Amino acid sequence: MNSLTEQFKRSLVIAEKNIKIYYSKGPVIIFGLIFPLFLALAYVIGRNIPLKEVLPGLIGMTTFFTATSVGPSIVPWETRSKTLERLLCCPVALWTIIVGDMLSSFIFGLIISVIPLALTLALGIQPLNFIILILGLIIANLCFAALSVLLSAYPPTDIPATSMMLSSLVKFPLVFISGVFIPVEQLPQWGTAIASISPLTYFTDMVRQLFLNKGFYPMALDFLTLIAFTTAFALAAIKLHEKTLTKRLS
């Protein structure tokens, strides 16, 4: 237990290092700030729908893109600059590094997702339950951060652009099937089935319930599914990174 606590403290140190290095990197700013901003503008401007209606999709999309913007680039970048080797020479387990990467991605997502939320509150749109919304934001950011680190595990490349591009190939389809643009309850049956495989679906559904009081899944199911996705993504990320580490360092 003591060793676990020590390793977790080291994860925080790694997260602090990632924040200093990666938050200001070009791809992170493009994919984590500029891209969601313009997507959000394209989503809102010119549509004859009340802001309250588009809000769940907007918060879901922004949270998803920001929380997944840091993770895919860290490991390839560290491999290229040989700092991954150096970290592994320290008394840290690989999972400690992976958790550190997830935390830095999570914090970035959480900070940025507060912006649309604050804007919403400033416009006088109130959620039904503010605490549940914050808890939802936390679990969703954790889930998306774990997914982003999983996406950096394969292929074991040392080129950040490759990892970012491949992660975009997974991220974009997920946005389109997740009830961001069309609510899940308005999708045909096959659409609902496809939507159920995306973690973003459950977060968007949760936000819809909190702002519009209508959703497809029960709120508890949204939470539990996000927790299950987070656990599965985190474990898969650790396992896959362990498996590809030798190739990555060779």
Place this chain on the structure above:
Amino acid sequence: MDLTAWENLALIGKLYGVPSQKLRENATNLLKEFGLYEVKDKLVRAFSKGMKQRLLLCMALVNDPEVLFLDEPTSGLDVESARLLREKITRYNKDVKTVFLSTHNMEEANQLCHRIAIINHGRIAAIDTPENLRAQSMDLQYIEVTFNKTVNMQEFSENPSITKAVPAGNKVRIYTADPSTVIEFLVEYAKRNKLRILNLNTMMPSLEDVFLKLIKGKEAVIQ
């Protein structure tokens, strides 16, 4: 690379669990000792290779380890930086700390190491002090002699005390396990052929010779 020198030391110190007060002290002392204190807040990517190597050594020392593993610490460095690093490694070793050093530089191994292991294809081919390693290869010692005229080396190779005689520029390099007998022979040879000996040196086998002998065999070294 994207962190400052200070941030790099702090990162490694924290990962090793060094208490913050001790970490500050160690980092300050090391940066001062290695001449990097003035640039502690600059990004490492702007450092020269020598500065980066010095910082890497600081990072290796920041948690005050009992054993230090260094992989070619002076590789590619300028003379001044390489000398500074060698001095620091020697001093660290004198503080009763153990240093494992891997290097392709035989002269560096000779200068810095108390014991040397020669590794061939992942296996230790020999392990001993530099002196003992050289003593194991006394058949690799040679005499370098310069005469005032070109000589016919046929007579040298007929001498049973001479393993091999090869030309080396204007000198003749004579490999022997019995230098004193060969020196007497050379003096005798010079008198007989009315030659003058301009220069004569007895050379001990270098660690490089020992290494090559162990890896490739004696003939390869002499050739």
